[in-house]
Amino acid sequence: MIEVAQLRKEYGDLVAVDDISFTAETGAIFGLLGPNGAGKTTTIGCISGLLEPTAGTVRVRGHDVVRESAQAKASLGVVPQEIALYGDLSAGENVRFWGQAYGLRGAKLRARITDVLEITGLLDRAGDRVDQFSGGMKRRLNFACGIIHEPQVLLLDEPTVGVDPQSRVRLLDLVREQANQGVCVLYTTHYMEEAQSICDRLAIIDHGHVIAQGSLAELQAQMGERDLVRVSGSFDESELHRAFGHDADVEIVTVDDAQATLSVRKASSKLPTLLAALTGAGSEVRDITVSQPSLESLFIKLTGKELRE
Template sequence: MVHHFGSLIAVDEVSLRIEPGETVGLLGPNGAGKTTTISMMAGLLTPDAGSVRVAGRSMLKEPMQAKRHLGLVPQELAIYPEISARDNLRFFGRLQGLRGTDLSRRVTEVLELVGLQDRAKGPAKEFSGGMKRRLNIGIGLLHRPTLLILDEPTVGVDPQSRNAILESVEALTEEGMAVLYTTHYMEEAQRLCDRIAIMDAGRVQAEGTREELVSLTGGADTITLTGAGEVAEAETAVAALPQVQQVVRDGFCLHLTVRGAAAVVTQVVTAATRAGMELEDVQISRPDLESVFLHLTGKALRD
């Protein structure tokens, strides 16, 4: 898929394939092109080049048939706050073609799946942020889509609701649903996703399982320095050390990619403090998805 906004190439030859029962994570810093990619997949934007197929149906040539197989849960809540969770589900279910006993049965199933069966009758405006998110997900599930797109579904929710959402996603894939999941929380991607695509500057920079992606770092370690004072000067100082392969500054943190962290951490700390950084914490970590993300994009995930 390709999409331009004027002279800006927002999405540049992105290709994704999601199999039934598989959760694919789409990770990238802000401005990477994730939202534009999702919008094209959902039929909200038309690709300038390329195509989208859902369950074998072309989004361009057969948009209504393709969308019947698609569930989209956007970042922004799409619910009616003045009516109950059950009435929200019944309303959206009718829009999706459900009727009669099939609609009633499906509403009950979805309320149980998203953990709202005990709050089905109260107005949605009285829900917590996490409960509203769960209702939003339930609406996207009503018509049993082949592919469910979840765009940062846990933003701003409490830990209990967040865990309930993650458990719901795990249950969906066990039932054979394909899921595309975007998130700014690396631990969610590690827990849920069978494969992960990392986007930056409109392109998929790498795609694979967690183990395949971690291998891209070449076994390098990460040293994270947290503190105050002259952080920018410390960044320059540690970057000049021969053992340091990369430095990414994230506010008052410096993330260093190095080989053999245990052997070089003393030199790193010395260089940073001499440059005027007042260190509060030093951490060493082995390669993980966060390391891969920093390695490929030069940014922290939430940037």
């Protein structure tokens, strides 16, 4: 179990993580979802002991990561965002290196090397040099190195970036399996579909702050019955505010000259009236998309910006 309380991390004048608190439970996947620069890797660094928090506390299975760092680290496995592999060694040698670093020896080490290469689909490439691997293969090997010692707490920092769709499904299955075996998994991603499909609970972070937190159902409930309607064309901002200012079913999330984003109750049944109101407010509508409540629409509603930018 991981307990993060009022965590803050500054780099000089920059506050990368500002008052983040959450608890990740045993046997479940806790997601940290946020755009580039949100503070995900910094948070992972503070949990793994790589970075010292400026303020706040982090406990791993009850051990404070600063004061009892050896005990806290003993149960941790980390799969870093920056791939940490030796290019001039083979896949097998890389996994062996990490296994030995975590104290595995002899028959146990050999058995685990075979196991992790097999489950990541790399057993037939065990003897090949890693600098001849594709990006996706390196990602899978990076994952194998992180779980070689069967950690009880697993930190995964964007483990599927650059992985093809098939291997991604396989990697996500492996992550789910880890949780099913009782591992506490912390999973960072900027892919909202991934967070939506794999995480039991999650925190959405932006600029170092948690902006929403809970189970998927709780977060979706925050969107309520509202769909997100994105319209492109040309808009008169003040006219739009005047047109929808008193309409309880429509909330303007963002609007500029060329783009308007609205949060609309039961949008699909309201499209004709919505279009009429937009045109009546001096808008020209060129394209319109309606999205069901999702993590992405919640993020847009809370921050006024797209998650992927």
